[in-house]
Amino acid sequence: xxxxxxxxxxxxxxxxxxxxxxxxxxxxxxxxxxxxxxxxxxxxxxxxxxxxxxxxxxxxxxxxxxxxxxxxxxxxxxxxxxxxxxxxxxxxxxxxxxxxxxxxxxxxxxxxxxxxxxxxxxxxxxxxxxxxxxx
Amino acid sequence: xxxxxxxxxxxxxxxxxxxxxxxxxxxxxxxxxxxxxxxxxxxxxxxxxxxxxxxxxxxxxxxxxxxxxxxxxxxxxxxxxxxxxxxxxxxxxxxxxxxxxxxxxxxxxxxxxxxxxxxxxxxxxxxxxxxxxxxxxxxxxxxxxxxxxxxxxxxxxxxxxxxxxxxxxxxxxxxxxxxxxxxxxxxxxxxxxxxxxxxxxxxxxxxxxxxxxxxxxxxxxxxxxxxxxxxxxxxxxxxxxxxxxxxxxxxxxxxxxxxxxxxxxxxxxxxxxxxxxxxxxxxxxxxxxxxxxxxxxxxxxxxxxxxxxxxxxxxxxxxxxxxxxxxxxxxxxxxxxxxxxxxxxxxxxxxxxxxxxxxxxxxxxxxxxxxxxxxxxxxxxxxxxxxxxxxx
Numbered sequence: 053x054x055x056x057x058x059x060x061x062x063x064x065x066x067x068x069x070x071x072x073x074x075x076x077x078x079x080x081x082x083x084x085x086x087x088x089x090x091x092x093x094x095x096x097x098x099x100x101x102x103x104x105x106x107x108x109x110x111x112x113x114x115x116x117x118x119x120x121x122x123x124x125x126x127x128x129x130x131x132x133x134x135x136x137x138x139x140x141x142x143x144x145x146x147x148x149x150x151x152x153x154x155x156x157x158x159x160x161x162x163x164x165x166x167x168x169x170x171x172x173x174x175x176x177x178x179x180x181x182x183x184x185x186x187x
Numbered sequence: 188x189x190x191x192x193x194x195x196x197x198x199x200x201x202x203x204x205x206x207x208x209x210x211x212x213x214x215x216x217x218x219x220x221x222x223x224x225x226x227x228x229x230x231x232x233x234x235x236x237x238x239x240x241x242x243x244x245x246x247x248x249x250x251x252x253x254x255x256x257x258x259x260x261x262x263x264x265x266x267x268x269x270x271x272x273x274x275x276x277x278x279x280x281x282x283x284x285x286x287x288x289x290x291x292x293x294x295x296x297x298x299x300x301x302x303x304x305x306x307x308x309x310x311x312x313x314x315x316x317x318x319x320x321x322x323x324x325x326x327x328x329x330x331x332x333x334x335x336x337x338x339x340x341x342x343x344x345x346x347x348x349x350x351x352x353x354x355x356x357x358x359x360x361x362x363x364x365x366x367x368x369x370x371x372x373x374x375x376x377x378x379x380x381x382x383x384x385x386x387x388x389x390x391x392x393x394x395x396x397x398x399x400x401x402x403x404x405x406x407x408x409x410x411x412x413x414x415x416x417x418x419x420x421x422x423x424x425x426x427x428x429x430x431x432x433x434x435x436x437x438x439x440x441x442x443x444x445x446x447x448x449x450x451x452x453x454x455x456x457x458x459x460x461x462x463x464x465x466x467x468x469x470x471x472x473x474x475x476x477x478x479x480x481x482x483x484x485x486x487x488x489x490x491x492x493x494x495x496x497x498x499x500x501x502x503x504x505x506x507x508x509x510x511x512x513x514x515x516x517x518x519x520x521x522x523x524x525x526x527x528x529x530x531x532x533x534x535x536x537x538x539x540x541x542x543x544x545x546x547x548x549x550x551x552x553x554x555x556x557x558x559x560x561x562x563x564x565x566x567x568x569x570x571x572x573x574x575x576x577x578x579x
Contacts, residue, residue, distance in 0.1 A: 113334055121393040121394065122391075124393070125393040128402075129398075132405070137408075143300065145406060146295075146402075146406055146409075149406060150292070152387070152394070
């Protein structure tokens, strides 16, 4: 994808070629091996500088979602021990999917430096949620 | 799109220019020496597009490409609930159908229903509000908060030029279906779904291969019962499958993408290769074009899908270079571009989006252009009927 990327028509958010280098399609990151490795990659590639939460409120949301994923996976495993086909089991895994999706969306936004609290915090800079979080 | 007529009326006692939304009219109050006002009537109807996808709302790549074709980036509404799922650009508003959940997370747990189950969704409200927006009336739409799992206070949605309703059930209810001017179903095969979810979730502490697999399996019965059958109603189905170019490939890196397009629609003419209605297999790589492994393979032909006539365009493989993309674009017909290379330009504009080097990005972009074309045709046909001039 390198030559595709250097074409002059492209504009990138980060402005860096690095960000695009590994973004060749869905599985752009060669190092995203499936088995046994917690890939440190995120959807959509992006090599230069991982996006992080800008505001305290977003950082808290991130942490909350991470914790919820862990808890709900545990819960689903427990609930499904009895009967895999039960409604409770279906609902438990559906919740896991819901929070996993929410976390992934947040991660993607942050990768593109779009903190969801951006416009709220511009209007309400003094709230606790809007403390700027320095990494 | 607006048609404006100028009227002379009493000037208002004001030093500011006001822009008000009142149903179908945009009313501009400006104190001028001439004491005149321009009253514009926006088009009677909003064009409504339905997108069925299981990847959450408004942030999906398809949506981003679609809104980009119409110009501008879609942003969450300013100053509102930061957990709003809605996206708004100059021309387009994207609504997440999760906002029509009748049961919040606790409610669903109590009743033992997943979000996929129609029982957890208020189709009456969905119908009433989509209909209202289509007719140019603003609505107070609920917000489903995916972080808290609760239903938040509603947000005001004004009727846009193009309304996209995205989610699990855009075509489930027959009344809502009838409101759609165009509908798309994103059909991801199980192997690809698994590979994508691994890519998405493996970085999370709580997840493992087993949990990702278990989640997909547990949701499958409801998915097959309630979501999958919507395919038959879609005007275009985008099927994403593993490649056939690499024997035994299961990593989901190289994709085979099929665009199944309904025939006989008034404002939508299916994309074709070389000769409409014939059957073609095309490998562009050869003497004029050099591709790297595994190359690119296209096929095109007529077919039947759920007992209606369709045309199917399929791409297997990956683009590796700009000239491959241009070459392919120049051989496709009915792609509704406004200039040569527009598809390529759109793809390059979002080269960082997933799928930019394969059929998903290509077909999503083309569908976006075809929707633009459909929109323009619809508006042109409505402009042919005289609009009512209204007094302020």
